[in-house]
Amino acid sequence: xxxxxxxxxxxxxxxxxxxxxxxxxxxxxxxxxxxxxxxxxxxxxxxxxxxxxxxxxxxxxxxxxxxxxxxxxxxxxxxxxxxxxxxxxxxxxxxxxxxxxxxxxxxxxxxxxxxxxxxxxxxxxxxxxxxxxxxxxxxxxxxxxxxxxxxxxxxxxxxxxxxxxxxxxxxxxxxxxxxxxxxxxxxxxxxxxxxxxxxxxxxxxxxxxxxxxxxxxxxxxxxxxxxxxxxxxxxxxxxxxxxxxxxxxxxxxxxxxxxxxxxxxxxxxxxxxxxxxxxxxxxxxxxxxxxxxxxxxxxxxxxxxxxxxx
Amino acid sequence: xxxxxxxxxxxxxxxxxxxxxxxxxxxxxxxxxxxxxxxxxxxxxxxxxxxxxxxxxxxxxxxxxxxxxxxxxxxxxxxxxxxxxxxxxxxxxxxxxxxxxxxxxxxxxxxxxxxxxxxxxxxxxxxxxxxxxxxxxxxxxxxxxxxxxxxxxxxxxxxxxxxxxxxxxxxxxxxxxxxxxxxxxxxxxxxxxxxxxxxxxxxxxxxxxxxxxxxxxxxxxxxxxxxxxxxxxxxxxxxxxxxxxxxxxxxxxxxxxxxxxxxxxxxxxxxxxxxxxxxxxxxxxxxxxxxxxxxxxxxxxxxxxxxxxxxxxxxxxxx
Numbered sequence: 001x002x003x004x005x006x007x008x009x010x011x012x013x014x015x016x017x018x019x020x021x022x023x024x025x026x027x028x029x030x031x032x033x034x035x036x037x038x039x040x041x042x043x044x045x046x047x048x049x050x051x052x053x054x055x056x057x058x059x060x061x062x063x064x065x066x067x068x069x070x071x072x073x074x075x076x077x078x079x080x081x082x083x084x085x086x087x088x089x090x091x092x093x094x095x096x097x098x099x100x101x102x103x104x105x106x107x108x109x110x111x112x113x114x115x116x117x118x119x120x121x122x123x124x125x126x127x128x129x130x131x132x133x134x135x136x137x138x139x140x141x142x143x144x145x146x147x148x149x150x151x152x153x154x155x156x157x158x159x160x161x162x163x164x165x166x167x168x169x170x171x172x173x174x175x176x177x178x179x180x181x182x183x184x185x186x187x188x189x190x191x192x193x194x195x196x197x198x199x200x201x202x203x204x205x206x207x208x209x210x211x212x213x214x215x216x217x218x219x220x221x222x223x224x225x226x227x228x229x230x231x232x233x234x235x236x237x238x239x240x241x242x243x244x245x246x247x248x249x250x251x252x253x254x255x256x257x258x259x260x261x262x263x264x265x266x267x268x269x270x271x272x273x274x275x276x277x278x279x280x281x282x283x284x285x286x287x288x289x290x291x292x293x294x295x296x297x298x299x300x301x302x303x304x305x306x307x308x309x310x
Numbered sequence: 311x312x313x314x315x316x317x318x319x320x321x322x323x324x325x326x327x328x329x330x331x332x333x334x335x336x337x338x339x340x341x342x343x344x345x346x347x348x349x350x351x352x353x354x355x356x357x358x359x360x361x362x363x364x365x366x367x368x369x370x371x372x373x374x375x376x377x378x379x380x381x382x383x384x385x386x387x388x389x390x391x392x393x394x395x396x397x398x399x400x401x402x403x404x405x406x407x408x409x410x411x412x413x414x415x416x417x418x419x420x421x422x423x424x425x426x427x428x429x430x431x432x433x434x435x436x437x438x439x440x441x442x443x444x445x446x447x448x449x450x451x452x453x454x455x456x457x458x459x460x461x462x463x464x465x466x467x468x469x470x471x472x473x474x475x476x477x478x479x480x481x482x483x484x485x486x487x488x489x490x491x492x493x494x495x496x497x498x499x500x501x502x503x504x505x506x507x508x509x510x511x512x513x514x515x516x517x518x519x520x521x522x523x524x525x526x527x528x529x530x531x532x533x534x535x536x537x538x539x540x541x542x543x544x545x546x547x548x549x550x551x552x553x554x555x556x557x558x559x560x561x562x563x564x565x566x567x568x569x570x571x572x573x574x575x576x577x578x579x580x581x582x583x584x585x586x587x588x589x590x591x592x593x594x595x596x597x598x599x600x601x602x603x604x605x606x607x608x609x610x611x612x613x614x615x616x617x618x619x620x621x622x623x624x625x626x627x628x629x
Binding site for chain 2: 132133135136138139140141142143144145147148149150151152153235239242243246247248249259262266269270273276277280281283284287288291292295
């Protein structure tokens with residue numbers, strides 16, 4: 001990564017940057033399972049984005065004559081206990097599930113990168129305090145705390161932002177607020193080693209201020225591990241949201257995220273196993289794909305971590 | 311070693327303090343009055359509601375409330391459950407052993423899976439066995455526990471009818487019969503949690519063993535004529551376990567997450583399912599106390615991990 005240190009604006013050598021990313025892309029493509037994961041995930045994203053436009057079955061059309069039916073021509077993934085179409089609900093809910101994952105990841109890597117960067121650049125007492133706080137957050141029991149916060153803040157946020165936006169914002173913020181620590185540690189470790197490197201020293205001796213050193217020289221080189229951690233964070237956030245919804249404490253029933261569908265389905269396992277198996281498989285496939293993509297990104301962006309790879 | 315243990319305990323105190331501060335801040339920031347329900351409930355006489363407000367010092371300034379809350383928590387005075395009408399600490403102590411039994415067995419199962427498979431994989435990296443094991447581990451930790459739990463119930467309880475899917479703490483039978491029923495009802499919750507842990511730990515063990523096996527002292531051990539078995543168990547595994555212990559300690563908060571979900575699926579009467587039912591019935595003192603207990607357990611197990619770490623790697627305890 002250190003070759004990318006030369007920012008394009010200072011050194012107009014445009015060959016170095018694209019070839020570095022192309023090299024990473026080449027390594028990523030060689031990771032077969034990561035490519036399979038990318039295809040599956042892309043399929044999922046296209047399905048939840050375009051699906052509801054093509055598959056125009058309403059998600060809340062109640063039809064008791066067709067309740068708890070297995071997959072059929074009229075309902076490709078069957079129906080639930082109110083006769084609502086499971087496929088339509090999954091396509092709609094999948095948008096929320098994936099959006100929660102991506103939004104929580106963006107917030108958590110923003111917090112993590114900022115804290116890690118400040119700690120790594122400032123050093124001394126600031127570093128010490130921030131790292132103690134990071135350690136403290138790492139030893140918080142996540143799900144119990146998530147449940148506690150949802151319980152205490154649910155109603156008032158609902159009042160302020162409305163039932164859907166309120167729950168979405170709260171779940172995203174809380175999940176992100178409990179997941180930034182690994183990124184903060186990674187970024188700090190990167191900073192500690194990078195800020196002693198010659199190219200940063202060169203920038204410093206040319207009179208670059210701390211902010212410029214960080215944003216232009218150090219941060220771009222610390223991004224590799226952050227991207228890897230961020231991809232894995234998407235999976236973790238999707239699981240966290242599904243867990244909350246599965247416990248009946250996440251989204252309300254009119255927002256059928258995959259976890260929420262599982263929660264509704266779990267008491268009808270003996271009559272309608274399909275109702276639980278399809279959303280569960282969707283969560284599993286998404287998480288598995290993201291984890292493989294993360295693995296591939298690690299190989300591509302963080303070559304030092306790969307041990308004895310062929 | 312005892313000095314090291316003591317130092318670790320001293321370090322655990324500020325962490326505990328910090329966690330309590332976080333918990334209290336959340337409670338204090340929460341809009342409305344967590345005891346408001348009680349105050350507005352017509353079944354609760356006004357003077358009792360007022361007494362409770364005074365007991366919890368809800369009208370005092372924040373630092374005083376924090377100090378009082380913390381003293382009460384430390385002294386084990388956790389208040390009174392709104393729903394069960396008994397002391398919160400009695401309620402939690404009733405539930406805690408079941409939780410610890412399930413968690414402990416699951417963790418043990420996870421280690422029993424991860425240690426041999428992870429080590430064997432690392433000894434023959436990129437072999438057929440390693441590829442299968444790595445793939446299964448990847449699948450295992452991508453499968454959320456709530457989904458595996460449902461699939462297990464579907465297969466083993468509903469289709470095959472082998473195992474009960476409701477865990478009961480009050481089995482009526484005694485002796486061998488009790489043991490048999492206890493084992494039967496524990497299989498699924500322990501397996502769901504243990505397989506997930508096993509999958510995560512297998513990856514840790516594999517990469518830790520891979521790191522150690524290339525080092526010179528392993529060659530030395532082989533060169534002086536030790537058998538492969540002795541080399542692996544006495545020299546490789548013991549050293550590979552050191553980073554694994556740290557990772558296991560970092561995993562502990564995640565294990566509790568799995569425990570809450572597993573208890574909920576199989577209706578295990580532990581503190582995880584108590585937490586959910588308390589949230590659904592707005593039982594604030596119980597919710598606060600359980601979150602506090604979970605935090606204490608995290609700190610406690612981190613302490614245990616630190617001590618095991620010192621035992622595995624004597625260099626650390628002399629520092």
